[in-house]
Amino acid sequence: MTHHDDGRLGPEARDDLGPEWLEAVRQGYHPPPATPRETMWEAIEGGLRPELEGTTHELIAEPLVDGAVVDAPVVAIGRSRARYGGGEVLGLPRRWLLAAAAVLVLGIGIGRWTAPDGPLTPQPTGGAPVAERPEDGGSGLAFAARRHLARTEPLLTTVRADARSGRMDPSIGPWATTLLAETRLLMDARTGERDDVQRLLTDLELVLVQIVGASQRGSQDVGRAREEMDLAVRSLEREELLDRIRTAAPSTMSGA
Amino acid sequence: MTQLQWAEEARNGDERAFRRLYDANVDGIFRLMYRMAGEEHLAKDFTQEAFLRAYQKLDQFRGDAAFSTWLHSIAVSVALNGLRKADRHRKREHTFDDVADTLPGPTPPRSEPGVRERIEEAVDGLPDIYRTVFLMHDLEGYGHGEIAEALGVAEGTSKARLSRARAKLRESLGDAMQEYV
Numbered sequence: 001m002t003h004h005d006d007g008r009l010g011p012e013a014r015d016d017l018g019p020e021w022l023e024a025v026r027q028g029y030h031p032p033p034a035t036p037r038e039t040m041w042e043a044i045e046g047g048l049r050p051e052l053e054g055t056t057h058e059l060i061a062e063p064l065v066d067g068a069v070v071d072a073p074v075v076a077i078g079r080s081r082a083r084y085g086g087g088e089v090l091g092l093p094r095r096w097l098l099a100a101a102a103v104l105v106l107g108i109g110i111g112r113w114t115a116p117d118g119p120l121t122p123q124p125t126g127g128a129p130v131a132e133r134p135e136d137g138g139s140g141l142a143f144a145a146r147r148h149l150a151r152t153e154p155l156l157t158t159v160r161a162d163a164r165s166g167r168m169d170p171s172i173g174p175w176a177t178t179l180l181a182e183t184r185l186l187m188d189a190r191t192g193e194r195d196d197v198q199r200l201l202t203d204l205e206l207v208l209v210q211i212v213g214a215s216q217r218g219s220q221d222v223g224r225a226r227e228e229m230d231l232a233v234r235s236l237e238r239e240e241l242l243d244r245i246r247t248a249a250p251s252t253m254s255g256a
Numbered sequence: 257m258t259q260l261q262w263a264e265e266a267r268n269g270d271e272r273a274f275r276r277l278y279d280a281n282v283d284g285i286f287r288l289m290y291r292m293a294g295e296e297h298l299a300k301d302f303t304q305e306a307f308l309r310a311y312q313k314l315d316q317f318r319g320d321a322a323f324s325t326w327l328h329s330i331a332v333s334v335a336l337n338g339l340r341k342a343d344r345h346r347k348r349e350h351t352f353d354d355v356a357d358t359l360p361g362p363t364p365p366r367s368e369p370g371v372r373e374r375i376e377e378a379v380d381g382l383p384d385i386y387r388t389v390f391l392m393h394d395l396e397g398y399g400h401g402e403i404a405e406a407l408g409v410a411e412g413t414s415k416a417r418l419s420r421a422r423a424k425l426r427e428s429l430g431d432a433m434q435e436y437v
Contacts, residue, residue, distance in 0.1 A: 024394050028372040029379050032290035032299070035283050040304050047308045048271060196265065243342055246297065 046165035064122050145186050147199055149249035152204060156242055160210055163233040168225060173215030180208040200248055203239045207232055269316040278307060281324050281380035284396075285331050291391045292335045293342075306331035310377040321405050328406040333384050336384055386421035393418050 003081055157177055187201045210232035217225040236242065259280060265273035279433075285306060290299035310317075310327050312321040317326055379387060388407065398420075404411040 022369065022394055025375050025379065028375050029391075029395065030291045030294040031295060032287040035286040036296075036300060037279075037282055039274070040282065040286070040300055041278060041308075044302045044307045044311075045271075047304070048311055061434065163346075240341065247342070 006235065014085060028173070043161050043164075046161050046167075080096050089244070141189055142197075146249040147202070148179075148182055148186055149204070149245045150199065152183075152208075153242065153245050153249075154206070154247070155179060156236055160233050160236060162240075163229050167224075168215075168218055168229060170215075170218065173212060173218065176211040176215060180205065180212055198246065200241075200244055203241055204245070207235050207239070207241060210235060250253075260319050263314060263317055263319070263323050266311070266399075267317075269322065274311060277327075281327055281410070282307075285327065286327070288392065288396055289331060289335055291395055292332075294387065298342065302331065302335045305334045305338070309334065318401060325405045326338070327428055329408065331405050334387060336358060336388070339384075374429060378425050381428060382421055382424055386424065388416050389414055389417040390421035390425075 062229045093129070155172070158169065159172060159176075183201055187198065187205065210228060212230035214225045214232060217228060258278060262273040262276045263279075280350060282303065286299060286303045289298065289302040289306075293299045293302060302431065306327065309318070309330050313330070319325065373425070389403055392403050393400065398406075400411045400414040403414045407414065409417075
């Protein structure tokens with residue numbers, strides 16, 4: 001058999017598999033869409049800027065030397081606060097909670113509406129919403145949890161891109177606060193008793209707490225806020241949160 | 257001006273030169289990342305990561321191979337590592353869907369997969385080392401010389417892997433291929 005390195009298929013491809021068959025594979029196996037050039041360049045440029053300005057990503061890239069010590073004060077913002085006390089509920093202002101609850105109720109409603117009636121049957125493949133056992137808290141909650149997870153992906157992606165470019169978008173704070181409130185409501189609702197989802201929500205909560213904490217500090221102490229945002233990104237990467245969210249809840253569920 | 261010269265300028269901090277390198281190579285890299293990952297967000301992530309790593313490693317680019325080949329070796333490595341990680345998560349999380357599989361109740365009849373599904377299953381089932389060569393050579397048109405450099409193997413190894421990949425596909429697809437051959 002001969003092989004040609006000058007371009008497309010060598011003749012052995014035709015001999016072995018047939019051009020029609022190969023064409024079918026070429027068209028049917030992960031056919032690439034148009035290249036999102038500018039979107040990707042923006043993200044790359046964000047990553048290049050600190051390099052060009054003489055700073056590096058070391059804070060993000062290097063392994064955490066002592067996770068417990070570094071994380072503790074930041075995590076404490078959410079954890080030590082009276083979650084059900086005072087003028088704040090779940091450690092958040094009531095208006096954020098109300099907004100989050102409204103979104104959550106809407107999500108549950110959509111879940112109930114889209115869940116099949118009668119006995120539950122296995123779904124052939126992933127992707128479509130799948131009902132949980134009714135006694136586990138209802139299919140609406142499970143759907144709402146997945147929808148919620150999908151909605152957090154754009155925030156986390158933005159935070160990561162911002163950290164790479166040394167930016168801090170002021171809209172991140174309110175956005176993360178709403179999602180944090182929703183996350184906590186879902187944690188407390190125990191969405192279907194699934195350990196993996198509960199674990200994902202718990203890890204997400206910690207990262208959101210760090211993001212909210214960093215945003216709140218933003219106007220008073222920019223340097224410290226950046227450090228905290230870098231810590232949030234390190235937690236995000238260490239827990240491989242984005243990959244896990246994408247696995248558990250495809251972005252098509254976000255409803256955005 | 258060649259990509260080698262742009263790389264030299266980019267190494268000296270010229271972002272515009274790096275943008276030219278990006279423009280010259282991004283389509284090929286993104287296409288390959290998409291073929292490997294099959295999901296746009298992963299293909300984007302891998303492409304971005306590959307360019308960022310290339311920028312950080314520009315000092316190590318000595319110009320022995322074409323810039324594009326060097327960039328491809330970074331991209332393929334990023335993609336293979338990223339896919340392994342994503343696969344680990346899929347197994348670990350086994351999402352909500354697995355719960356449904358354990359529930360009592362009638363199993364709906366599965367329809368016979370079409371040719372496209374069978375092709376996807378067969379290509380996905382190839383070991384990484386065969387699949388990568390197959391995708392690069394047969395679907396994206398890379399030569400064995402380029403593939404060998406990108407994967408850090410001998411050209412003969414690339415040819416052998418391609419041959420093995422095709423043999424495995426023939427085995428897996430069997431009668432489905434008869435419609436096309």
